[in-house]
Amino acid sequence: MRATVMYGAGDVRVETVPDPRIDEPSDALVRVTRACICGSDLWPYQKMEPSPTGSRMGHEFIGVVEDVGADVRTVKKGDLVVAPFAWSDGTCEFCRRGLQTSCLHGGFWGGQLDGGQGEAVRVPLADGTLVRLSVAKDDALMPALLTLSDVMGTGHHAALAAKVGPGKVVAVVGDGAVGLCGVIAARRLGAEQIILLGRHADRIALAREFGATDIVSERGEAAVERVGELTGGLGAHSVLECVGHGQSTEAAVSIARPGGAVGRVGVPQREVIPAAVPTFFKNVTISGGPAPVRAYIEELLPDVLDGRIQPGRVFDRVTALDGVPDGYRAMNAREAIKVMIAF
Numbered sequence: 001m002r003a004t005v006m007y008g009a010g011d012v013r014v015e016t017v018p019d020p021r022i023d024e025p026s027d028a029l030v031r032v033t034r035a036c037i038c039g040s041d042l043w044p045y046q047k048m049e050p051s052p053t054g055s056r057m058g059h060e061f062i063g064v065v066e067d068v069g070a071d072v073r074t075v076k077k078g079d080l081v082v083a084p085f086a087w088s089d090g091t092c093e094f095c096r097r098g099l100q101t102s103c104l105h106g107g108f109w110g111g112q113l114d115g116g117q118g119e120a121v122r123v124p125l126a127d128g129t130l131v132r133l134s135v136a137k138d139d140a141l142m143p144a145l146l147t148l149s150d151v152m153g154t155g156h157h158a159a160l161a162a163k164v165g166p167g168k169v170v171a172v173v174g175d176g177a178v179g180l181c182g183v184i185a186a187r188r189l190g191a192e193q194i195i196l197l198g199r200h201a202d203r204i205a206l207a208r209e210f211g212a213t214d215i216v217s218e219r220g221e222a223a224v225e226r227v228g229e230l231t232g233g234l235g236a237h238s239v240l241e242c243v244g245h246g247q248s249t250e251a252a253v254s255i256a257r258p259g260g261a262v263g264r265v266g267v268p269q270r271e272v273i274p275a276a277v278p279t280f281f282k283n284v285t286i287s288g289g290p291a292p293v294r295a296y297i298e299e300l301l302p303d304v305l306d307g308r309i310q311p312g313r314v315f316d317r318v319t320a321l322d323g324v325p326d327g328y329r330a331m332n333a334r335e336a337i338k339v340m341i342a343f
């Protein structure tokens, strides 16, 4: 089959790789129908050291089950399924508590395993991992359903970690697909004011449609001051950090009000969380991590199916598999918010 392989910074290729097959009785073989490129794929795109073997890419996909191992019970051949960005057994201590990204037997797509940006994927622990979708594989909702594999669940996780609720003042740091989904999640959970910190006109326009009430395009100290002005000098109850840069994290913890909470879902690019002393004196909770999106698919699915939330609008470009290298380039150049791959 053909799949996306990254060999180093800026070096993404689509090439022939071994066909996946059922290796374990708990596996499923999924023929991918939709996938996408993630903002987190841009970190290796910018920084990856050259690798002779390369790394298979993609962790967001929808597809049709082509075969299942003898132990698989919850999906069968012909089912349309969505996969979360981590696979998990659904039965261990952490899965039962809804933290499937810490599954004792789970893992993440890509690397030396199959990734979503390829024609097919061997899915380990299929019963714990896959969620069946009761729509046709070319349904108009496909972009929105695809966001349940990562960005919508991740935005929701940021909102939960930041303790968003009715009446809260929320700030979302980052106008990428996750930040935009964070705006959707904040509104869905009843936030009263939603301040987006972002700079790109197209993304800001979409954020406003998703429910952002205020936009802050300044950076650093100026951004912190502007959020102060917008919140009566108090800061935000809930801050969603959806980037992971040192500077964005510093802004996030700085704009939280005393007793507030920061939900981090941007993969941290620094070892240390900034502003430890001021956040201590403000009693700010700092939480978050890789979103257990498997836990959120069932919760968010009804809202996607009836159109109450429309996270599929974060996709502003569609490509075939051959166009994936250019899709990376376009997202990295901020020409595209998020690129969907249609097979």
Ligand SMILES: [Zn+2]
Pocket (backbone or CB within 6 Å): 088, 089, 090, 091, 092, 093, 094, 095, 096, 100, 102, 103, 104, 105, 106
């Ligand atoms: Zn588990």
